[in-house]
Amino acid sequence: MKLQGKVAIVTGAGRDTRGIGRRIAHALAGEGADIVISDFVPENASAAAAEITEATGRRAVAVQGDVASEADVERLFATAQAEFGHVDILVNNAGITRDGLLLRMTEEAWDAVLNCNLKGAFLCTRAAAKVMLKQRSGRIVNIASVMGRVGNAGQANYSASKAGLIGLTKSTAKELGSRGVTANAVAPGFIQTAMTDALSEDLREQMKKQVPLGRLGTADDVARVVLFFCTDDAAYVTGQVLSIDGGLFM
Numbered sequence: 001m002k003l004q005g006k007v008a009i010v011t012g013a014g015r016d017t018r019g020i021g022r023r024i025a026h027a028l029a030g031e032g033a034d035i036v037i038s039d040f041v042p043e044n045a046s047a048a049a050a051e052i053t054e055a056t057g058r059r060a061v062a063v064q065g066d067v068a069s070e071a072d073v074e075r076l077f078a079t080a081q082a083e084f085g086h087v088d089i090l091v092n093n094a095g096i097t098r099d100g101l102l103l104r105m106t107e108e109a110w111d112a113v114l115n116c117n118l119k120g121a122f123l124c125t126r127a128a129a130k131v132m133l134k135q136r137s138g139r140i141v142n143i144a145s146v147m148g149r150v151g152n153a154g155q156a157n158y159s160a161s162k163a164g165l166i167g168l169t170k171s172t173a174k175e176l177g178s179r180g181v182t183a184n185a186v187a188p189g190f191i192q193t194a195m196t197d198a199l200s201e202d203l204r205e206q207m208k209k210q211v212p213l214g215r216l217g218t219a220d221d222v223a224r225v226v227l228f229f230c231t232d233d234a235a236y237v238t239g240q241v242l243s244i245d246g247g248l249f250m
């Protein structure tokens with residue numbers, strides 16, 4: 001039990017049972033952490049919280065909200081503090097795509113993706129920093145993407161948001177490091193979730209061929225690495241970006 005007595009907020013953890021956020025919440029609870037599930041969709045957040053408590057016996061609280069809304073993020077952290085009295089781990093996982101080629105990309109599609117993926121992480125990180133600096137300890141893990149490192153045709157908004165998240169991770173690591181707070185990022189490659197289910201079978205096969213390990217990843221592949229960053233095993237690791245992509249980017 002490497003996270004006994006810890007409290008973790010995981011954003012975008014409501015989706016379905018294969019969602020990356022939900023699997024991360026499970027992995028953290030499996031090591032003894034109590035969990036605050038934040039998601040845009042209230043019934044998914046509640047279902048995830050109930051499932052985690054049933055599977056692990058840990059307390060799990062669901063809070064509906066939009067990570068891109070300052071008021072919602074304040075309510076999320078206020079609820080976590082009221083329920084548990086401290087916040088030790090923040091996983092910025094909520095993320096969306098609105099793909100389209102650059103020339104046809106609308107301002108709305110740009111704003112929606114940057115607001116959720118990058119501004120959302122900023123608002124949650126700022127709220128977490130207020131708590132963690134006082135505690136003089138904390139772990140922040142950002143879910144970036146291989147696309148933030150290599151770029152992708154049709155994903156200018158998404159790639160920019162994930163590259164931005166890497167910059168946010170490193171700046172956070174530098175600002176908060178002296179107070180015992182670490183900030184790291186993971187960069188998943190092609191992971192089997194609802195996000196990639198939306199792609200054609202053809203495209204998924206093409207993706208597989210590019211991966212040295214020869215398969216798409218699972219949400220649990222990502223969750224295990226995030227768990228590592230949240231434990232004392234990674235106490236002297238900060239500002240890092242670790243790929244979880246079967247060797248796609250090296």
Ligand SMILES: NC(=O)c1ccc[n+]([C@@H]2O[C@H](COP(=O)([O-])OP(=O)(O)OC[C@H]3O[C@@H](n4cnc5c(N)ncnc54)[C@H](O)[C@@H]3O)[C@@H](O)[C@H]2O)c1
Nearest residue numbers: 012015019020040066067093094095145188190191193195
């Ligand atoms: N699936 C992949 O191949 C892959 C690869 C690299 C990175 N990622 C990243 O991993 C994270 C999770 O991806 P996933 O595939 O599980 O996605 P998903 O679409 O299955 O889940 C995303 C969750 O975020 C929630 N959400 C969306 N907008 C929100 C908002 N504004 N506020 C709060 N919650 C919001 C959704 O309701 C959903 O539960 C994302 O940041 C994604 O960019 C995914």
